[in-house]
Amino acid sequence: MDAGAGPATPPPVARGDAGVVGLTATELAARVRSGGVSAVEVVRAHLRHLAAVESRVGAFRVVRTDAALAEAAAVDASPRRSGLPLAGVPIAVKDNVAVAGEVATDGSSAHAPLPATADHPVVARLRAAGAVVVGITRVPELCVFAATDAPGTVTRNPWDTARSPAGSSGGSAAAVAAGVVPLAQGNDGMGSLRLPAAACGLVTLKPGTGVVPAGIGADSWSGMAENGVLATTVADLALGSAVLAGVSPEPPAPPVGPLRIAVSTRSPVPGVRLDPAGRAAVDAVVAELRAAGHSVVHRDPVVTPAAALGTVARWLAGADADAEALGLDRRSLEPRNRRHAALGRWVRRGGFDRPQPALRARATAFFDDVDVLVTPVTAGPPLPARPWHERGWLANVGANARWAPWTAAWNGAGLPALVLPAGPGRAGLPTAVQLVGPPGAETRLLWLAGELERRLPWRRYAPVLDPRAGPG
Structure with missing residues (x-):
């Protein structure tokens, strides 16, 4: 871990420190306000819990001990x-957005960036709302793939450290699932918020x-990538999303x-089948939706080969554009990303990285007579760490496509999508x-997620690292 912020982190103490670690962001803010x-x-209590679990999880590139206490x-x-x-x-903030005074590496050692002179707008909004940035979380290089690792480090899933927390917001998800922070910023270009949420038992929203x-x-992967929070x-989630959107936090x-x-x-990737546990999750949700009085129909959205290829093209082009904007030494990139960015350069030269109005129109039309679409998230358990x-x-690419075929189309279409346990x-x-949901359905998705949370409550933290479970 980079030193990042002064002296060593405070020594570990018993979990549940000060009676605040493990509380929700909503509860913590209410106590501080009063x-x-x-x-x-x-913040001191959460830094202590971070010190107790970080060696097993590896969520952070930088821990901002002194800066966080000053904030x-x-x-x-x-x-x-x-x-x-x-x-x-x-x-916690993901290592591809600016935090004033800190370096954003985008997970790559192929450059030597300078500390940011100003916060990214979403970080500025979080801080203006009173949040305190305790650290910068790890990402895979250029945030391209669905596992979070780099030379010398592998970030691990708090539920099972033999598994990945997914990616690219894997460090942020691992930090929340381990109880180190109740809320973490991330972003999503092909599922990079939703896949870590699914892997780590969290709830998140990729806004439209x-x-x-x-x-x-450089360009948010030709407009596909969006910022959000994990909770x-x-x-x-509703509170954090409102703060990022710059609107008054209100219950949906x-x-x-x-x-x-x-x-x-049905998987958009031919040959990929949903495992029994994933099907049972969908079935459980459908049963509760019907019990709540909602009407449920079975209908598959159409993702044409041209639309799928267009989304992949923007993914490839995004890596090349980011490498160019960051001034990366391409010879020092990881081999997988050197190939990815090289393909992306060909895509950009051919002009194949444009937005996809036909995909957006077709996806929006799907909702002409339905309000919400329910799908799986992943075909099976998280990838190995x-x-x-x-x-x-x-x-x-093969491992990612087989594991996570259900998220990328909604980035290409620019529609909101929410994941919940x-x-x-x-x-x-x-x-x-x-x-x-269709454009503008963020509130609808949050309301429905809240209804499902009441009917199908989930365990908020990984059992082995539950900050409220006491010492050990």
Whole structure:
């Protein structure tokens, strides 16, 4: 881990430190606003828990010990404290957006970037709401693939450290699932929020185009990538998403009358089949939706070969554009990403990385007579935690496509998509489902996720690293 922020992290103490580690962001902020606990106490306790679990998880590239405590003290002293929606809440930020005074590497050692002089807009909004940045989380190089590893480090899933927390927001997801922070920023260009949420038993929302400031890399992967947050509850997700969107945090309003909900389990990638645990998760959600009075129909969205190829083209081009914008030494890139960026350069030269209005129109039309689409997220358990960067491009692409075929189309279309835990799990690991809606359906998805959370509550933290389970 980079030193990043002064002296060593405080020594580990018993989990549940100060009675605040393990509380939700909503609960923590309420206590800090009322003066029941100080932001400094909250942040110090979470830094201690971080020290206790980080060696097993490897979620952070930088821990900002002194800077975070100073930011917490500023929250305590602020005359605005009583009105801050995230007062004193410790958060983590993904290593591809700017945090003032810190270096954003995009997971690559092929350059030597300077510290940022200003926060990215989403970081500025989180801080203005009272959140405290305790660290910068790990990502795979250029945020390209669905496991988080790099030379000398493999980030691990708190539910099972032999498994990956997925990627590319894997470090952020691992930090939340381990109880180190109740809320973490990430972003999603082909599923990079939703896949880690599914792997780590969290809830997240990839907003639709234009809802939250993007500004990720050179061009947000030709407009496919969006910023969001990872959380353990729908209330925290709604709060964090509102802050990022720059709107007043309000409970999601219920729809007028029951919803008409489509369900599809067919994989967009030919030959990929959903495992029994994933099917059981979808079935459990469908049963609860029907019990709640919603209408459920089975209908598969159409993702044409041209649309799929267009999305892949933008993924390839995004890596090349980011490598160019960051001034990376391409000879020093990981071999898989050197190949990926080289293919992306060909795509860009051919002009194949344009937005996909036909895909967006077709995807939007799917919702002409349904309100929400329910799909699986992954075909099976998370990928093994291993140095995937040592394997070739085809091995990485093949593993990603077989494991996670259900997320990328909604990036290409620019539609909102939410992932939440559901179902019986996979041998101690979580299972999840995805909710997709038309443009502007973020509130609808959050409301429905909240209804499912009440009917199918999930365990908020990985059992082996549960910060509320006591010492050990």
